[in-house]
Amino acid sequence: MSRRRHIGKGSLLILTIVGLAWLTSHPAMLLPAEPKQDEMAGMEMPGMEQSRTPDASRLTPEAGTITIPPERLQTIGVKYGQVTRRPLEKTIRTVGRVAVDERRLAKVTIKFHGWIEELFVSALGDHVKKGQRLFTIYSPDLVATQEEYLLALQSRKQLGESEFPEVAGSSQELLEATRHRLHLWDISEEHIRDLERTKQVRKTLPIHSPIAGTVIRKEVVQGTHVEPGQELYTIVDLSRIWILADIYEYELSFVKAGQKAAVTLSYDPSTVLTGRVGFVYPMLDPKTRTAKVRFELANADEKLKPDMYANVELRVNLGTRLAIPQEAIIESGQKQVVFLHLGGGKLEPRLIKTGIKTGEWSEVLTGLKEGEHIVTSANFLIDSESRLKSVIESMGGMPGMKMSE
Secondary structure (H helix, E strand, O other): OHHHHHHHHHHHHHHHHHHHHHHHHOHHHHOOOOOOHHHHOOOOOOOOOOOOOOOHHHOOOOOOOEEOOHHHHHHOOOEEEEOEEEEEEEEEEEEEEEEEOHHHEEEEOOOOOEEEEEEOOOOOOOEEOOOOEEEEEEOHHHHHHHHHHHHHHHHHHHHOOOOOHHHHHHHHHHHHHHHHHHHHOOOOHHHHHHHHHHOOOOOEEEEEOOOOEEEEEEOOOOOOEEOOOOOOEEEEOOOEEEEEEEEEHHHHHHOOOOOEEEEEEOOEEEEEEEEEEEEEEEEEEOOOOEEEEEEEEEOOOOOOOOOOEEEEEEEEEEEEEEEEEHHHOEEEOOEEEEEEEEEOOEEEEEEOEEEEEEOOEEEEEEOOOOOOEEEEEOOOOOOOHHHHHHHHHHHOOOOOOEEOO
16 A cells, blocks of 8 residues: 555656646646637737746756746645665564474373373373373383393392302393383383382383473373373473464565564554564475564463464664655656756656665665755646556656666
8 A cells, every 4th residue: 555655646746747847838728718810909908018928937948857936846735855875674574373382392102002090180281390290101011121120130139249250240231131121111210229229010100291381282091001102292381482474585585583573462462572583494385485484482471372373573674775755756667766856946857776665765776866855745636547657658768867877
C-alpha cells in the first residue's frame, strides 16, 4: 500500500507540473473566445489596451526545464526537500513458530528388555529435576549380570592370591568384563559399589532423569514391557526456546547471526521479548523463496509454548547513506524520476537510480548529489494511470532528461 500511495502522489506531482507548464505556454486556452470582427465594430471593451500576448518571461529558455510561477507552485502545495546523507534502518517483519531448543532435549531409553515396575512420573507436563527417579524396571538379564558380578567378585577374592598367575589373572578379567557389561547398560558406578557392599542382587533398577525439564512425551505405564532402544520419555528444558521463521530471499543478506530481534505474541502485543538470531539455515525453499532463520531467546517463565506463533521484528542498521523521501520519486517501469528545484519556479526532471528502501526513505545510488533541492510532494490534479504513463514515457525522449554525473 505504501508503494501504491507513493506512485499516486508522484502521479499527481508530474501531472501538476506538466499541466501547468502546458497552460503557461498556451495562455490563449485560458482566455474567452474572441468575438467576431464584425461584432466588435463600434464596441468599446474594458481592458482593450491590455496585450493578449503571452508573458515571455514564463517560458523556459533552457531545454528540459519547466517553469511554473512560484505563486502557482505555492497554491498547489508543492513542497521541497534537500538531498542529504542520513542513517538508514532496514526493518524485517515475519511470523515464526515456537520450537524447543534441540540442544536441551533428552530422550529416555534403556539398553535391555524388561518390565516397568513402578512409575514415579506419570503425566505429560510434569516438571522433573536432573537425577529424579522416573521409574523402576525389572530385567532378567540385569539380575543375571548382577549375579555374575558377585560370583566374579568372590572368585577374584579366592583366586587372586593363587600361586598360579594365570588363575589370578583370569578371575580379574572375568570381574572386569562383568563390570564393563553393567556400564554398557548405563548402570552407574554408585549402583555397582552398592552391589559390592551389600552383596545383594537388586531385582529392579531405578531410572533417573538425565536433565531438568518438562515431560513432553511419555510412552509407558506401569507393567509395560519395553525393548532395548524404545523411547520411554522425552524431556525438554523450556527455559530457553527457539523461534523458527521464514525470511524472503531478497532480505537474507541483511540477516546475520547475533542480531537482536523483538518478539511479540498476538494475544499480548504490549509485551516485547528480546531474542537473537542464532542460525541462518543454508537451504532455500524453491517454492516460497524463503530460508529458515532460528531466533533464540530466554523463556524462564515458560510463557512461550512449543508450536505457538510469534511476531518477529528485526531492525538492521545500514549506516549513513544518501537518501530522499520515497514520495519524491515517480516510478514507471524501470524509470525513476525526481524533479530538481532550480529556483524561480524552474524544475528539471532528473533520472535517478535507487537502492535500499526503508520505510519512507529510499537510498540514492546515482543521479543526485548531497545538498541539491528536489520536489517532495504536491496534491492537485487527479488523472488516470494511462495519462501518467504516457507523460513519463514522453519524458524519456526529452533532451533535458539526463542522469547527473
